[in-house]
Amino acid sequence: ARRFVADPVSGERIYLSGDRGRMLPDGSLEHLGRLDQxxxxxxxxxxxxxxxxxxxxxxxxxxxxxxxxxxxxxxxxxxxxxxxxxxxxxxxxxxxxxxxxxxxxxxxxxxxxxxxxxxxxxxxxxxxxxxxxxLPAPGPGRTETPADGTQALVLSCWDRATGRTAGLDDNFFDLGGNSLLATRLITTLRASGLPSARLADLYHHQTPRLLAAHYAQSS
The missing domain is CATH 3.30.300.30 (ANL, C-terminal domain)
Structure with a gap:
């Protein structure tokens, strides 16, 4: 009811988008941001x-x-x-x-x-x-040292691909991971010496610890 209201000029139903703007002398609209969050x-x-x-x-x-x-x-x-x-x-x-x-x-x-x-x-x-x-930057998620070279490699690639320091048990998708970042992570893993890395691996092993264990067993 608050969004779909009657136009005071035409009487037709209009939608209040929540955008803030103003009309310029030439009739065009200038967008000034949102009225909400x-x-x-x-x-x-x-x-x-x-x-x-x-x-x-x-x-x-x-x-x-x-x-x-x-x-x-x-x-x-x-x-x-x-x-x-x-x-x-x-x-x-x-x-x-x-x-x-x-x-x-x-x-x-x-x-x-x-x-x-x-x-x-x-x-x-x-x-x-x-x-x-x-507001402070979110703190680093890593609280423990990688146990071996495979964990260290996965964590390094994870950080570079996602732009965030991850903990060994942080879930990729819980931390905002998406299909684009997943593809970047797999590409980074392959470039770092894991040619067998596949996108499906990340969906089945969603934390650095699980993913590293998967690659360690496969090697």
Whole structure:
């Protein structure tokens, strides 16, 4: 009802797209951005506020923010959704994987944040609004050293292909991986000495640990 309204001039039904613009003297329209938080990511229209609302519905989340992360600004294929949360003080130990599973039960895959970073408080501007520029970069996912050369090789290729430091048990698709990045990863693995690497391998072995184990058994 808010989007499909009657044109005050013609009386016909029109659609309010949510875009901000202005009409120039020559009759053309200049686009000035969005009135809401809708973004386009890999062909999907995503409303950041919807993801934030799902996060805030979690009992362990006190405050939340969702932004589009661009680890490689010149290559939009690396664009991803980064979520930041302030854990509720009385909700027990912070469990990012439990929150991620809860989000996956409600949101479609393309709306799931690739990163979930806890903060002691949200950075705010002098006007009390979220200071997006002050949000820290998501922390590195790797917390353990590769056990062997195959793991080290897979992790190195993983980092180069995705633009993000991964942990051995990070799921490629949970971290925002898509078909384009999957193809890049397999191409990088082949160029690094694994000529048998296939795209199907990544779909069957979705973490660096599993993928490295697969190649170690195949060699």
């Amino acid at each position: 809708q973004v386009k990511l890999r062909g999907y229209r995503v409303e950041l506020g919807e993801i934030r609302a799902v996060l805030l519905a979690r009992p362990e989340v006190l405050a939340a923010a969702v932004v589009v992360g661009r680890p490689v600004p010149e290559d939009r294929a690396f664009d991803r959704l980064d979520a930041y949360v302030v854990p509720a003080p009385d909700a027990g130990p912070w469990d990012a994987e439990e929150v991620r599973r809860g989000l996956a039960a409600t949101l479609p895959d393309y709306m799931l944040p690739a990163t979930l970073t806890p903060l002691p408080a949200m950075p705010l501007t002098a006007n009390g609004k979220l200071d997006v520029a002050a």
